[in-house]
Amino acid sequence: MRLVAADGEHLRTTKAASGPPDELWLELLREGLTFDLRGLAPGAACPAPEIAHRLDLAPIAGNVAFESLVIAPGPHLSGGERSMPVLKGMLALARDLTQHFDDLQAVYWEPSRSAIGRRFFESVVTAWLEGGAFPALGLTAFEEAPDGALQTVGLDLWIDQELRIEPPLATDKVAGTRLGVRLINHLVIVGGLDQSERIMAPDGTRLVMQASRNSQFIRVRRE
Template structure:
């Protein structure tokens, strides 16, 4: 999550957030106060400063959402997370220098090792990010690493809430689209979800707006079914008959006119 400079939440702010939530609970606080000092499991003792942790120590909490645990890392006054390299932007026009944001990260907890990419775990993590975005007004955007996308806070809240409530998968944000050297339109980040990227081949991709709309529809379908192994015939919204086929190496799903 990307925050305005100096506005990154503290440990205490996250605890206040948890106290106001019905779906989120504190599952582990690595800081323990003993004899006027805080002991941090990822660093050792640090002197208490204005009721908080020393700035040289990592500050984090483990939160419970939908019965699953997630680590919220990079809290103030400890060091922030590493600034991401933004390639795609959705409802987010800001282009500050590298030091223009302060970053906190949300990751599946160690108890979820091996299942980090399962849909329930990812839905829970995105739900927690949505909850935090709604609570902290200084959150500017959410960065989604698999598509290298910065998603503006309002757009992120909207698309994730719609998905959580049974709507379409947030294809524009949790995936992105790029034009290849051959003129195809190819997804970025879909492989994180299903192990395959979508590739709409030329000349079907000539109209980039129409091809993107088609891509969004197909991404939603593919996330629901988990990818394809062979070929399928489909009909585009304009009635065009299409063939959707896995590439020989199964890394891509190619879409072309029948």
Template sequence: MANQRAVNLTHDPADDVQLQLVAAEGEALDRPEPMDVPMQDVRWLELLRDGLMFDLSGLASGDAMPFPSVDHIFDLKESPAAIGHEALQLKPGHHLVGGERSIPVVKGLVALARDLVHHFDDIEAIVWPPSSSAIGPRFFESVITAWLDGGPFPALGLTAFRETIDGAIQSIGLDYWINQELRIESPLSIDKVTATRLGVRLVNQMVLVGGIDGGERITAPDGNALVMRSSQNGKFIRVWRE
């Protein structure tokens, strides 16, 4: 990845050469069993981007990572499946444990994924597990670059939307960011396309402010007054016409 100036390869386990003990007469001594995983089973790289370490696992010649579940697709003709595809896993390094959901770390993670898309033409999709979403590489590159450059949060991809059995439109994966999901209640949710567009705008706002504890009144793009209020259990942000 020499052409990715923001990314550095900080550790390649294949470069670790174990010492061979040799007796004074030149006879090789038996090596002790290694404490760590055998070299032939090591399948990860450590990458540095903007001062943050990330681990890339599932590389050849070892086994691929388990293929993630996908319920939503963006800019793909069909959902990628384990048949015909192999999965790599990119995740924050051990030193970031506890802060892996913070905005700076996640921005570094998706920025690195975007860099990998730039570098490897044969990447077919990027899967974001919190929303069970698979995203086409060109769409992913576009929306992530826009977000990193100060644009809107990529709500279609890093979150998704589904219709509930009671007719609401509910976000999937927003709780990864703010510990709450968004619910656009009926009859506001009857027009699914309009409700989803509203959901995209509100997800962007909620990621910026970190969710809400109480309630507030907002104005929809069509000028209608809306009420946005946290549910009693705090797990949802409910939205309906005033």
């Protein structure tokens, strides 16, 4: 996870822990879990992320300087990086930092290649941590497949599967995305799907969700 900051001078004043000569980092503790914050000056800068999706974030002007800091699970969490407590802890920590540092402009979530504006990120992650819906827009993204289907990017981090909304359900991209957001929340709660399940769309259409033969996708089609 990356925090994208304008200039970043206010973040640079923080005292860093010891590390390699070309890198400065902080160990951050949240609810008994430790995370590393890397990319602090005057150490080596973190490379800029490749942004494929933007949410509540205007295009960055060419003459504006930005830099990124990286939050990652600490060494003692090795092997458990994808567990729900660790992922939630990392997102909660990023949310906390957006509330304390005005220089932060966005949070970049690598699994979905998404840059999320700080206010939107703070809002949806806080709602989720307090028992609300999973922040599907941002922690996952939707891309159009060659055949016109809508397919998620980044959902496999959470459930080891991606969601695929088949044509003609995906013809209306806005409606297809709304449906996908509702289904993602359900799938994250139940932990994925290994068989078929019949559901009702908001407009009353009967749908079928079914795992693909290789279980990598959950396909959604009309019954």
